[in-house]
Amino acid sequence: MNETRKVIAIEVLRYRPELDEKPFFQTYQVPFTEEMSVLQGLLYIKDELDGTLSFRWSCRMAICGSCGAMIDGVPKLGCHTFLRDYYPNKLRVEPLAHFPIERDLVVGADDFIGKLERIKPYIVPKEPRTLAEGEYLQTPAQLERILQFSSCINCMLCYAACPQYGLDPAFIGPGVLALLHRYNADSRDSARAERMELVNAEEGVWSCTAVGYCSEVCPKGVDPANAVNQNKTTSAVDYFVHLVRPKGAGR
Amino acid sequence: MHVFKSDVAIVGAGGAGLRAAIAVAEADPSLTVALISKVYPMRSHTVAAEGGAAGVVQAHDSLQHHFDDTVSGGDWLCEQDAVDYFVAHCTEEMVQLEHWGCPWSRKDDGHVDIRAFGGMKIERTWFAADKTGFHMLHTLFQTSIKYPSIKRFDEYFCCDLIVEDGRCQGALAIGIGTGEFTLIQAKAVIIATGGAGRVFRQNTNGGIVTGDGMALAYRHGVPLRDMEFVQYHPTCLPGSGLLITEACRGEGGIMVNKDGRRYLQDYGLGPADPWPRKKAMELGPRDRLCQAFWHEEQNGRTIATAQGEAVHLDLRHLGKKKLHQRLPQICEMAEAFLGVDPVDAPIPVRPAVHYTMGGIQVDIKTASPLPGLYAAGECSSIGIHGANRLGSNSLAELCVFGKVAGSEAARFATSTTAGNSTTIERQADAARQRAMKLVNRSKGSERISVLRNEMALSMERGCGIYRNGTDMQATCEKIDELKLRYRNVEVGDKSSVWNTEWLLAIELGYLLDVAQAIAYSALNRKESRGAHQRLDGFDQRDDANYLKHSLAQYADAGPPRIDYGRVAITRSQPGTRAYGAAGEQAERDRKHGEAIDE
Numbered sequence: 001m002n003e004t005r006k007v008i009a010i011e012v013l014r015y016r017p018e019l020d021e022k023p024f025f026q027t028y029q030v031p032f033t034e035e036m037s038v039l040q041g042l043l044y045i046k047d048e049l050d051g052t053l054s055f056r057w058s059c060r061m062a063i064c065g066s067c068g069a070m071i072d073g074v075p076k077l078g079c080h081t082f083l084r085d086y087y088p089n090k091l092r093v094e095p096l097a098h099f100p101i102e103r104d105l106v107v108g109a110d111d112f113i114g115k116l117e118r119i120k121p122y123i124v125p126k127e128p129r130t131l132a133e134g135e136y137l138q139t140p141a142q143l144e145r146i147l148q149f150s151s152c153i154n155c156m157l158c159y160a161a162c163p164q165y166g167l168d169p170a171f172i173g174p175g176v177l178a179l180l181h182r183y184n185a186d187s188r189d190s191a192r193a194e195r196m197e198l199v200n201a202e203e204g205v206w207s208c209t210a211v212g213y214c215s216e217v218c219p220k221g222v223d224p225a226n227a228v229n230q231n232k233t234t235s236a237v238d239y240f241v242h243l244v245r246p247k248g249a250g251r
Numbered sequence: 252m253h254v255f256k257s258d259v260a261i262v263g264a265g266g267a268g269l270r271a272a273i274a275v276a277e278a279d280p281s282l283t284v285a286l287i288s289k290v291y292p293m294r295s296h297t298v299a300a301e302g303g304a305a306g307v308v309q310a311h312d313s314l315q316h317h318f319d320d321t322v323s324g325g326d327w328l329c330e331q332d333a334v335d336y337f338v339a340h341c342t343e344e345m346v347q348l349e350h351w352g353c354p355w356s357r358k359d360d361g362h363v364d365i366r367a368f369g370g371m372k373i374e375r376t377w378f379a380a381d382k383t384g385f386h387m388l389h390t391l392f393q394t395s396i397k398y399p400s401i402k403r404f405d406e407y408f409c410c411d412l413i414v415e416d417g418r419c420q421g422a423l424a425i426g427i428g429t430g431e432f433t434l435i436q437a438k439a440v441i442i443a444t445g446g447a448g449r450v451f452r453q454n455t456n457g458g459i460v461t462g463d464g465m466a467l468a469y470r471h472g473v474p475l476r477d478m479e480f481v482q483y484h485p486t487c488l489p490g491s492g493l494l495i496t497e498a499c500r501g502e503g504g505i506m507v508n509k510d511g512r513r514y515l516q517d518y519g520l521g522p523a524d525p526w527p528r529k530k531a532m533e534l535g536p537r538d539r540l541c542q543a544f545w546h547e548e549q550n551g552r553t554i555a556t557a558q559g560e561a562v563h564l565d566l567r568h569l570g571k572k573k574l575h576q577r578l579p580q581i582c583e584m585a586e587a588f589l590g591v592d593p594v595d596a597p598i599p600v601r602p603a604v605h606y607t608m609g610g611i612q613v614d615i616k617t618a619s620p621l622p623g624l625y626a627a628g629e630c631s632s633i634g635i636h637g638a639n640r641l642g643s644n645s646l647a648e649l650c651v652f653g654k655v656a657g658s659e660a661a662r663f664a665t666s667t668t669a670g671n672s673t674t675i676e677r678q679a680d681a682a683r684q685r686a687m688k689l690v691n692r693s694k695g696s697e698r699i700s701v702l703r704n705e706m707a708l709s710m711e712r713g714c715g716i717y718r719n720g721t722d723m724q725a726t727c728e729k730i731d732e733l734k735l736r737y738r739n740v741e742v743g744d745k746s747s748v749w750n751t752e753w754l755l756a757i758e759l760g761y762l763l764d765v766a767q768a769i770a771y772s773a774l775n776r777k778e779s780r781g782a783h784q785r786l787d788g789f790d791q792r793d794d795a796n797y798l799k800h801s802l803a804q805y806a807d808a809g810p811p812r813i814d815y816g817r818v819a820i821t822r823s824q825p826g827t828r829a830y831g832a833a834g835e836q837a838e839r840d841r842k843h844g845e846a847i848d849e
Binding site for chain 2: 154
């Protein structure tokens, strides 16, 4: 193995509300190896250089969604981004944009979780079934319609990427709209109408200005922009249906 | 101090905790559930499970087969009554998840698909591509939102249990975002905090898997059972230990050494062909596969990589289409972490610590010996895994026994009254002061990371795939020493908001207690069984002396006391554990024997 270990400078945004009037950058010199992720760099800082640096992390394999941060200005998962790709330049790590900073790299996730809770993120069955009746049948094609959108790990990178969410925090936002679409598109579900009220509302899909950056930064290929777009179409159809068929009219 | 009064408090909101919370809510919506988790529920480590969850569905399969696979897989250290309950309830729980929206992979006819798994005689592993734990966890979390009686305490770190009047009556938690303490009073408490893989160095576990609930119950006098049985998973990335699912082999992947030989045939798992074949070769149980790796490494037949020795997991013959459809996450991980595309090249893998078979001792109803305290999931030892867990039994366990824990805790809470608030609050205040001592005292002399690394290295040395008395003794002494040094651990961060250094110090305390229970339980078991393999003259299973559970009892100062408890054997007498051709022969003999008996 290489005896001369490379050292990379990691510039981290620090903010401890009890101590610091405003955020500032602190630079750490981190020795690294080829396979080391940005998260491992932060863990090195925490263990060896500065125990007071706070950040969220857990699985190390891009599935728990904890370690999102702005890495050189781009929303990324720390565990899935590698120091070698930044060397010999320094690297800047900041908390996810558009969220309030609680401390250092930790942002408040309450808004995201609150939105997730609002969209009825569960199956409201079309035809209730007992367990003894077994599973609902769902063809691979029907599954395919929801699989991509059900792959969201709630890492919130798409919110940090979304200019509209930055301007108007009332916007439901890409990740939660993708999940909403996931349930609406599920062959077992019947709550589409209730969810569409949220989709059609001002903070629903029409807030989206179709930048598409959300899909670009998604680490799981969920493509929330596609979900939002599909719902714009459905929302528009709903609108016209509403015009031609007043509420209360039969099918 | 804030006080929240609940009926049932649940510590941990992974698969088992969420399933338990839903079970309480469904049993009685008037009961208030406090669901406490140090991370948002969907970050819990259930999320990282990949391969699948067991549940008998095929006509030629049976509960008896699932029972037999599990009990022999566990080297007969299983609680057979618990296994019976388990196999009988897996499938309905899998169907329940399906009703709740879990995107199980499907067959063309719309029915749920299943795949083969190690040590399982017949395909019965339900899966959602290779992200089964992820999908189960998100399904459970999102479904839990439906129930208004579940009050979540997200990012609340449990630092003690409240035991008053001889029963568990709540938990004390630190709001991570504020540093403030909340006493969560409860009539019943369920622990569902998962395993303790971070006790070891190379492991598949997330940073949060620090044995919190095990240590808390243990400190309050509840025995930790069978802790010496620590599962190594045979296919993990060298260095990081990240998990490469057993489903790779379930789908037909093979493992070869540096000479390109499918070396498992040299360890009683062959013959190599025809392949794929159940309960043979790469679809043998995890303990046997890890032991085979160890021998290959000793004999210089492994492959050197920058992160240590490895063997090759070869998936190339499965073809791009199948790999992308069935194992998309594995493809993604191999690419990101190794720069390897499994379509074109084999993946270097090696064993890493994956799962704790043992845990908080509970009975078949998930009740611990401490009244009012229940446990479910990896933190618990209900006894279904014995000395070696079969892949896909743990995700099923979360659901089956998470539900039981919820129903039982609800029943207990309904039949009891809340305790005396004054004495409970006094207790909570004492616990708060103990937790605060770590930050309040002046400078300590021991660094958290140094103690943690020394522990992990020593555990790997003494309690690895093969063990011997000398090394285990050294590990026991090392952990004793680290526990003493821990008294001077340094927490430089004195702030309240998101003081993760403080939490790391508390977690280190949990890890050390669990490590001590593992090491002493291992040292005292003078036989080889399942994942506990000794090379120092105790290399055989010894049913006469050790067909019993280890029970580690916490001691305030000094090492734990190791007691033993009997194993519930109902209808499967200990037999020879054989796989491959030997296993097939043993089965023929058994059938022949039964035919003669009749």
